[in-house]
Amino acid sequence: MKKLIDPESELKYMFFSGKGGVGKTSLSCATALWLARKGYKTLIVTTDPAPNLSDVFEQQIGHKMTKVNWVKNLWAMEIDPDKATEEYRNRILDPIRKFLPIDTLKVMEEQLRSPCASEMAAFDKFVEFIGNTEFDIVIFDTAPTGHTLRLLELPVDWSKFIEASSQGARQTCIGSVQLLESAKEKYDRAIETMRDKNKTTFVFVLQPEAISMYEARRSMEELSTIGIDTGILIVNGILPDEQCTDDFFKKRRQMQEKYLKEIKGRFKIPCILVNLLDTEIKGLDILSKVGVSLFGDA
Amino acid sequence: MNKDVEDRILPKNETRYLFIAGKGGVGKTSIACITAVWLARKGYRTLLVTTDPAAHLANVLEQRIRDTPTEIDRVPNLWAANIDQEKAHQEYKKRILDAAKEKYSEKMTMTIEEELNSPCAKEMAAFDKFVSFILETDYDVIVFDTAPTGHTLRLLKLPTDWTRQIELSGLVSGRTGSIENVKEKFRKVTEIMSDPARTTFAFVMYPEATPILEAWRAAEELGNVGIHTNLIFGNLILPEEHCRNEFFKKRKEMQDRYIEEIKSRFNVPILKMLLLDSEIVGIDALTKASGMLYEDGGGLNG
Numbered sequence: 001m002k003k004l005i006d007p008e009s010e011l012k013y014m015f016f017s018g019k020g021g022v023g024k025t026s027l028s029c030a031t032a033l034w035l036a037r038k039g040y041k042t043l044i045v046t047t048d049p050a051p052n053l054s055d056v057f058e059q060q061i062g063h064k065m066t067k068v069n070w071v072k073n074l075w076a077m078e079i080d081p082d083k084a085t086e087e088y089r090n091r092i093l094d095p096i097r098k099f100l101p102i103d104t105l106k107v108m109e110e111q112l113r114s115p116c117a118s119e120m121a122a123f124d125k126f127v128e129f130i131g132n133t134e135f136d137i138v139i140f141d142t143a144p145t146g147h148t149l150r151l152l153e154l155p156v157d158w159s160k161f162i163e164a165s166s167q168g169a170r171q172t173c174i175g176s177v178q179l180l181e182s183a184k185e186k187y188d189r190a191i192e193t194m195r196d197k198n199k200t201t202f203v204f205v206l207q208p209e210a211i212s213m214y215e216a217r218r219s220m221e222e223l224s225t226i227g228i229d230t231g232i233l234i235v236n237g238i239l240p241d242e243q244c245t246d247d248f249f250k251k252r253r254q255m256q257e258k259y260l261k262e263i264k265g266r267f268k269i270p271c272i273l274v275n276l277l278d279t280e281i282k283g284l285d286i287l288s289k290v291g292v293s294l295f296g297d298a
Numbered sequence: 299m300n301k302d303v304e305d306r307i308l309p310k311n312e313t314r315y316l317f318i319a320g321k322g323g324v325g326k327t328s329i330a331c332i333t334a335v336w337l338a339r340k341g342y343r344t345l346l347v348t349t350d351p352a353a354h355l356a357n358v359l360e361q362r363i364r365d366t367p368t369e370i371d372r373v374p375n376l377w378a379a380n381i382d383q384e385k386a387h388q389e390y391k392k393r394i395l396d397a398a399k400e401k402y403s404e405k406m407t408m409t410i411e412e413e414l415n416s417p418c419a420k421e422m423a424a425f426d427k428f429v430s431f432i433l434e435t436d437y438d439v440i441v442f443d444t445a446p447t448g449h450t451l452r453l454l455k456l457p458t459d460w461t462r463q464i465e466l467s468g469l470v471s472g473r474t475g476s477i478e479n480v481k482e483k484f485r486k487v488t489e490i491m492s493d494p495a496r497t498t499f500a501f502v503m504y505p506e507a508t509p510i511l512e513a514w515r516a517a518e519e520l521g522n523v524g525i526h527t528n529l530i531f532g533n534l535i536l537p538e539e540h541c542r543n544e545f546f547k548k549r550k551e552m553q554d555r556y557i558e559e560i561k562s563r564f565n566v567p568i569l570k571m572l573l574l575d576s577e578i579v580g581i582d583a584l585t586k587a588s589g590m591l592y593e594d595g596g597g598l599n600g
Contacts, residue, residue, distance in 0.1 A: 019323050021508040049515060052507070110453050116416045147415050154409050210354065210577075211323045240545070248540035251575040278548040280507075 010198045012136070013129075015143035017223075018205035019215060023236040026281035026290065027205055027274070028141040029056045029076075033284065034291030036074035040136040043075045045129070047122040047142050053078050058283050070284065075135070079125050081118050088112070088121035119148045127190045143202060146222030149194075152187045153226070194228055201231040208235055208259040217266070233271040234294070235263060240275045299592055303567045306498045306529050307333070307592075309342060309438040315490065318531070319445035319520075320502035321512050325533040328578050328587075329502050329571065330443035331358055335581070336588035338376035342438040346378040347431050349424050349444050355380055360580050372581050377437070381427045383420060390414070390423035421450050432487050445499065448519030451491075454484060455523065492524040500529035501564075505556035514563055530560055532570045 014031065016024040025048055032044035043065065046053050053061045053076050059069050061078045068074040089112040097105060111117065123144045132138065194200045202223065206216040220230045238260075244253040264271055272294055281290055308314065318330045327350050334346035345367055348355055356362055359370060359378060365385075367377040391414045398410050413419065425446045434440070491497050501517060503509040517527040535557075541550040560568060571591050578587050 020321055020512045021323070021504070021506060025508075048508075049511060107453075110449070113452075114416070114418050114449055116418060147412070147417070150415070151409075151412050154405075154412055207323075209323070214351075215322055243543060243545040246540045246542055246546075248537065248575045249546065252573075255577070276549075278545045280552065 013200040014139045016141050016203045016205060017143040022205045022207055024205050025052055025141045027234055028139050030287045030290035032139050033287045034295055035137055036071055041073045042137050043135045044139045045077045047079045047081045049081055056282055084121040084125060085118045088124055119144050127186055130190050130193055146226050149191055149226045203232045204230045205234045205236055207237045208256040233267055233269055234274060236274045238273050238275050312496055313435055313437055314439045315497040316441045317445035317499050318443050318502060324502045326502050327443045329531050330441050331584055332588045332591055334441045335373055335584045336592050337439050338373050343375050345437040345440045347442050349381045349383045351383055358579055381424060383424050386427050387420045387423040429487050448523050451523045494528055498529055499525055499527050500531055501527055502531040502533055504534040505532055505553040510560055528566050530564055530566055530568045532557060532568050534573045535570045537572050
């Protein structure tokens, strides 16, 4: 287990996937803190819409790499996803604005507001860290989907693409518009890095429930179509046994057990269980407790 | 039941449309089923339209649901249809790709194909199916267990050249009539959806920071296209009488704080659905849950 998150060898990047609300940010911050305390120079990057690293670390973070107070080796950075998407959109559209009919431009602008485009913008930010030698490990509290990565891998004929768009391919959420030829090589290298298990670990966060399980399976399968295997599962929100004294919670706890069994049977990868806490995960003390419960003593 | 909520759920002279929006995993399908059962029991002819990909709807209702309205045993006045999203998506993809193959190179077609795998394209395909149900008037109420996003609606609204658009995509059109008809159909549907007298947009969320924020962003986006959220379902609410030790008391207090936040942010009525000690499966469980949600009053809160 430890080997998976120990950057001893080459490991440099970690991605946390999973639906909103399952605890990706808290768990990725706890992981970052744990690694920093082990002596690795660590950067945690979030693209969450709420600038919540400031909440978690109880200090102002922001769009820049910021040193986390009181912790040696830990830096954090918040990327505003709306701003990132807008920058991205402009970078794509600015060079071609004047060549496009106004209607086509409007359609493309809207397409570049899609969830896929936001994901692409976040990925774009990640690419900036590839090859970075300043940190031992970089953690992202969110991860691109298989669909995004497949799009990025496709060969694209830019001029044809605009032609098709102008003919009204508005039913798609065009991702590959972004694939300016010059960026292609950079993206290919980034995806190569993500595929390399010695360099990158994908972590999937889920809850012991039917729908969460179903979605985890789907996303993980999709990632595997691009050759990326998820390395660690974290099941969050487990009711602590000793707290379930009331019959009501005993029954809920049994339900969770049933799903845990199914999760362990279905996904053949290391699985870490994390108990529900009686507080929100904020502040270094709680984060460091969560880190220890995840990976053992630092 | 509180009059304010009643106005947003019950049909008056025309068909009432209820869209249950929210991120995956917050309990949309359960809330939609509970609501539909309650309305049908009240005597309204109710159609439940879902896009449940896990196909557990069949378990919840304890019967096989087709993609056309299926009468539900043991609940008079209730019909359900499950849009097979996967199938709808495949059909939609095929329609566009067939047209594209004639025009573009193989490389280009590959890219279009991958783009058609996007979540947005899936949503479009589902919306295409929705539209046909929205124009059905055989029912007093239609409950949809999912809703299009602002982004999808904005895309559909854009003033592109419809002729070319439809030529390439076949979207919304496909089967019937002229382009004028398609335009008219879409105009009518968006008009219905932005009319609070006929349509209610409800968000499901549980009282925690991230789900609230995500719903808020989605609601804001819908607001920009003239669709206003007018009801909230707070799901997975811890029942007070079972929160007896410190641990669960503290969790309950946390939820209370977030419920206050939901109230002040959205400023619409909140219906609270309690966490239960078992999964909601079967008509009896649904009926019981619908009593808890709509009758007991405990959940009601302006």
